[in-house]
Amino acid sequence: MSKPKLRIELFAHCANCNKQKPANQSPSEWARLDAGLTSEGLQVWCKRCRMEVAHFTPGGLQSLLESAPRCDCCPGGKHVRPS
Numbered sequence: 325m326s327k328p329k330l331r332i333e334l335f336a337h338c339a340n341c342n343k344q345k346p347a348n349q350s351p352s353e354w355a356r357l358d359a360g361l362t363s364e365g366l367q368v369w370c371k372r373c374r375m376e377v378a379h380f381t382p383g384g385l386q387s388l389l390e391s392a393p394r395c396d397c398c399p400g401g402k403h404v405r406p407s
Contacts, residue, residue, distance in 0.1 A: 337357075338372065357377065364381050
């Protein structure tokens with residue numbers, strides 16, 4: 325069985341505590357996030373700030389992916405979605 329690969333296209337970070345992030349740590353190292361299913365969708369929670377970072381509903385998640393910000397790392401400025 326092959327190991328799962330990291331396929332995250334957009335990372336979630338807490339804008340509140342990210343302002344306090346030490347310069348020697350990446351946002352990933354600094355983050356203290358939980359993610360889990362709710363009755364409406366997927367919630368991302370900041371354990372450090374004790375607040376919601378994001379709450380994605382199925383339709384809202386599709387809308388977010390379609391409006392993803394442009395980037396410099398992918399052809400055409402949009403992340404290429406795995407097929």
